[in-house]
Amino acid sequence: MKLFERKQAIYKTLDERYLINGQRYKGQQYSQIYFARLHHLRNLLHSPVTNWKPHLQVLELEENKECVIVGTIYKHMKLKPSILDEYSKERTAVPLVKPHNFLHPDDHLILEDEIGRVKLKGSLLIPTDFVTGIGLALHGKKTSEGDFLVLDVLEAGLPRQIKPRAQLGEDKYVVFISGVNVGSNIFNPLQFQLFVDHVTGHLGGENEQKIASEIVRVVIAGNSIGIPQGVLNGQALTAEDQSKLIEPIKEIDILLTQLVAAVPLDMMPGPIDPANFFLPQQPLHQCLFPGASAYNTFFSCTNPHQFELDGFQFLGTSGQNIDDLEKYSSAKTKLEFVERTLRCRHLAPTAPNTLGCYPFTEKDPFFIESCPNVYFVGNQEKYETRLLQGPEKQLVRLICIPRFSESGVAVMLNLKNFDCHTLNFSADLDP
Structure with a gap:
């Protein structure tokens, strides 16, 4: 052979x-990893955002004025499990969900950074496609209700x-x-x-x-x-x-x-x-x-x-x-x-x-x-x-x-x- x-x-x-x-765990907060992630994302998107919407201001939220904001997605989920639910005194009827899936039609997206957060509106961002923690650059304008109407989206995209x-x-x-x-x-x-x-x-x-x-x-x-x-x-x-x-x-x-x-x-x-x-x-x-x-x-x-x-x-x-x-x-x-x-x-x-x-x-x-x-x-x-x-x-x-x-x-x-x-x-x- x-x-x-x-x-x-x-x-x-x-x-x-x-x-x-x-x-080490003493004195360390999970918010710090989000700050590090957002800082990295901003540096990453600085040049692409400038080329993407060169005529718009970044982080200038004014009513009915178009701008670009950069932040981290937070997804508000009605069915997301919480440890606090186990200690709730009032037991309400919770809708049945599929195993290992907590999506609900009322879920909505929020963009946040170190300064604050704003609720996102519009048909460009479908909540089922996103999760908490994803960083994005968004082109849009603030509405009279205080929400942000998304007109265009820029993601980080595939790295080089x-x-x-x-x-x-x-x-x-x-x-x-x-x-x-x-x-x-x-x-x-x-x-x-x-x-x-x-x-x-x-x-x-x-x-x-x-x-x-x-x-x-x-x-x-x-x-x-x-x-x-x-x-x-x-x-x-x-x-x-x-x-x-x-x-x-x-x-x-x-x-x-x-x-x-x-x-x-x-x-x-x-x-x-x-x-x-x-x-x-x-x-x-x-x-x-x-x-x-x-x-x-x-x-x-x-x-x-x-x-x-x-x-x-x-x-x-x-x-x-x-x-x-x-x-x-x-x-x-x-x-x-x-x-x-x-x-x-x-x-x-x-x-x-x-x-x-x-x-x-x-x-x-x-x-x-x-x-x-x-x-x-x-x-x-x-x-x-x-x-x-x-x-x-x-x-x-x-x-x-x-x-x-x-x-x-x-x-x-x-x-x-x-x-x-x-x-x-x-x-x-x-x-």
């Missing part, structure tokens, strides 16, 4: 901006692509997988073992082994460890409960050790993994993976995760930012939500309003400084992908990665031509 040598790719981590050193797509002369693949859920009721050990055997070249004939040798990296986008529900209930753990906690971690370490012995691997935390809850999630501690972490091909990463591979810029999350957008706005597909975060140049616009994040004081690390070549999101309901082209020749491969434990699907991206396809693994033995 012919032996194949695994191809290599030059890797550089760019996660430093998401690392939190010396966490510092590194255009490089040209490779050979096939090199990156494999994405998420939602393995080792230890949960829906985890199928055989299914994931088939994935491991395929990537490591122990499955299939000569052609399959050749393709496996062209895999230069595996990225696990969160939700790898499924802790059984009810184990962590605030009570002292019994020996049986301790075993339930430890066994999934031991099992995934064995599986990961097989992978990293053959190919470099990036391990991102997700919402159900043993990591901090808020964004950015910090790398899973290497003591959880004593076998895999012994290899220099194992990389425990942050969520969001940013890296460079053979000159290509990658940016991705484990899915919390997109899932939260779905709760408070609407779109035809998940890819539309993914694209919106690029166009507003912010990975998690709903943080900290409805999505937990660290109270940064001097920066907003979720701001997208440059346009990535690949933007991936894990733990989605189904596989979706498309190439997004920007006005300045930006080219971005958008990828929604399905939950592996439910779909048996991993995603392969060819760096040579940016083609994307799925790997389907089934452990169903029924005829």
Whole structure:
């Protein structure tokens, strides 16, 4: 049998901006991250606004006088959950809502900055398309009622692509997988073992082994460890409960050790993994993976995760930012939500309003400084992908990665031509 040598790719981590050193909470307010976001947005939009409406004043609100205002959207939502509702003495009839969606016809938009806020009117801004935290420049005029009638809208738009797509002369693949859920009721050990055997070249004939040798990296986008529900209930753990906690971690370490012995691997935390809850999630501690972490091909990463591979810029999350957008706005597909975060140049616009994040004081690390070549999101309901082209020749491969434990699907991206396809693994033995 012919032996194949695994191809290599030059890797550089760019996660430093998401690392939190010396966490502090005393005296820090979430308003500071909004101030940092608005300051960054104003600097970003200063030149475009001047070219967009050169004849208009900025931040000059006078009745029936056209002007341009720059600020952050606040969305007033009638059905938005509030912790105060649990302590309300008067229980009123609350309209039934769809699971994970809190939209209502009476929702309206407000634009705010450090000075104040104004209610937005007009048909150009549809409330269902927006969430709290998005920055915009608006052309309009103040009405006699004190509202702002929007006549035109300028969004930040796709950032510039510092590194255009490089040209490779050979096939090199990156494999994405998420939602393995080792230890949960829906985890199928055989299914994931088939994935491991395929990537490591122990499955299939000569052609399959050749393709496996062209895999230069595996990225696990969160939700790898499924802790059984009810184990962590605030009570002292019994020996049986301790075993339930430890066994999934031991099992995934064995599986990961097989992978990293053959190919470099990036391990991102997700919402159900043993990591901090808020964004950015910090790398899973290497003591959880004593076998895999012994290899220099194992990389425990942050969520969001940013890296460079053979000159290509990658940016991705484990899915919390997109899932939260779905709760408070609407779109035809998940890819539309993914694209919106690029166009507003912010990975998690709903943080900290409805999505937990660290109270940064001097920066907003979720701001997208440059346009990535690949933007991936894990733990989605189904596989979706498309190439997004920007006005300045930006080219971005958008990828929604399905939950592996439910779909048996991993995603392969060819760096040579940016083609994307799925790997389907089934452990169903029924005829």
